[in-house]
Amino acid sequence: MKIDTLIVGFGIAGMNYSEQLRRRKKSFVVMAPSEKSASHMAAGIINPTVLKRFKPVWKAEEFLNYALPFYDELEALVQTNVIHLLPIHRILNSIQEQNEWGIAASVPPLDNYLNKELVTAKKHLGIVAPFAYGELIQTARVDNEVLLTLYQKKMIPDQFVEHKLNHQALEIHKEYIKYQDIQADKIVFCEGYQGIKNPYFNYLPLMGSKGEILVIECDTLNEEVIFKGPIFLSPMGEHKFWVGATFDRVDKTTQVTEIGKHWLLSKLNQFLKSPFQILQHKAQIRATVSDRRPLLGRHPRYDNVYVLNGLGTRGVLMSPLLSHWLFEFIEINQKLPPEADIKRFENKYFRN
Ligand SMILES: Cc1cc2nc3c(=O)[nH]c(=O)nc-3n(C[C@H](O)[C@H](O)[C@H](O)COP(=O)(O)OP(=O)(O)OC[C@H]3O[C@@H](n4cnc5c(N)ncnc54)[C@H](O)[C@@H]3O)c2cc1C
Known part of the structure; x- marks a missing residue:
């Protein structure tokens, strides 16, 4: 099967990225096991403030204005x-x-x-x-739990594959990636905390x-x-x-x-x-990050390997706009906000 994008993980990050692709009529497959994730268990509260410190969260207004509609x-x-x-x-x-x-x-x-x-x-x-x-x-x-279940059943019944990806069996070629019978132009990892086991991105400081x-x-x-x-x-x-x-x-x-x-x-x-x-x-x-900012962007060495992770305690508020930013970065070469771009950790990758 030839597709545009393989998405790994179906928490809110994977779901919201699927929706970006579905809206633009891109072909994709989402792969995830049936087990519950942080997204299923979260309270799902959208709160643009940090109440303890009487501060708005980073880019609160932008995230809120995108997330609610x-x-x-x-x-x-x-x-x-x-x-x-x-x-x-x-x-x-x-x-x-x-x-x-x-x-x-x-x-x-x-x-x-x-x-x-x-x-x-x-x-x-x-x-x-x-x-x-x-x-x-x-x-x-x-x-979240109802939304994830219904979205999978009603919106992507044919694009969803219940399977845990084995990173060792993934082939990354210059022009495409291959996994089992799937050949995709690119792969986007939305694995939440389990991303620490991903050999492509395990240099990132997921705490x-x-x-x-x-x-x-x-x-x-x-x-x-x-x-x-x-x-x-x-x-x-x-x-x-x-x-x-x-x-x-x-x-x-x-x-x-x-x-x-x-x-x-x-x-x-x-x-x-x-x-x-x-x-x-x-x-x-x-999936919290040492500098409390999301992990978004392209692998330092492989141009067709991407990540959307590090949503921390605010995934419900942030993941809609983050998935939009990532889509525009991948598909139309828009710049990512530097605070969220994994380029900020590139030194760590090349040091390893
Ligand atoms: C107790 C608690 C309360 C929270 N409350 C809130 C809240 O009120 N508001 C809020 O905004 N946020 C809250 N959060 C944070 C929120 O849950 C996260 O920010 C968000 O769910 C992260 O989504 P995700 O899709 O990145 O990761 P996850 O939900 O962890 O999803 C990761 C997905 O990747 C899959 N996966 C991993 N490895 C593989 C692989 N190799 N192959 C295939 N699939 C794979 C997993 O099975 C899963 O489907 C809370 C979190 C917790 C733990």
Whole structure:
């Protein structure tokens, strides 16, 4: 089979890159095993701010302006509600935090995202918030698991191959790449944290940060708001809530731990006073990068080998525009933003 692009990996990076190709009528195959990835387990929260530091994320406005209509279009394609525009209610812990919120909400660029008016402490039953809530707007939750499943079934049923690529069996030639019966002009690796095993890109500083989460059921909580206390409590529908997450840079397994569960419950119990039941406990690894910027671009030696990775903690917000940037870089030679371009690590490759 001769195609334009072979995409390796089907988390949100692989899905969003597939969509760039599908829209431009390029031929492609996406290859991934059936196992769940970080994308399936993420809360899917789109939040353009770093709340702890009262800062916008890198290129917040550009990412947000591209992502929101992109997910609307995906929602229309899969004919199911997958993006939920919900405010985040951040629990404030002191008068000082209230003042900091007021200041940040009054000046650009955060005035776009932070509501100056605090939300009263009594607003939500079952939540302890004596110093009221700061409200974040232009935030949302994407139901990644539903979106990935439906996109695969409805939009790319014939382009999807359930298979884990064996890097040793991949042939890279000057004019094409070959894998089993597939001959493609190029290959784009969207492997998330497992990219550390990719011999073409293992020089990149993919660090990895394990996150454990709980899914709980709570009948009395408001489902129209994402709560942010010491951790997130985010509605999933039908009285289920996503609770997370831990950050562990040492343990790189996807095993859940009692320590992780205990930590999550201790944080949750600080602000949730309604009875709840634990339904699930899960863990995955975020593909974080030493300089906290994505990994985008062309292999230093092979012109037809590309990567889209390093989405860190903001993959849902960033991957639509990153996949657009990568597409334009590959197909029409547009420049990548230098902060995201893997050229910044080229010295490491040639030193090895
Ligand atoms: C606990 C937790 C909470 C999070 N919450 C949020 C959030 O609220 N908002 C947000 O924006 N981000 C969040 N994230 C981060 C987000 O999950 C990631 O940024 C994003 O999912 C990364 O997507 P990806 O497609 O790059 O990687 P992944 O989702 O890891 O997908 C990688 C894909 O590549 C496949 N693959 C790997 N190797 C091979 C191979 N050799 N052959 C074939 N396929 C291969 C895998 O099977 C998988 O399909 C969270 C992450 C965690 C762990």
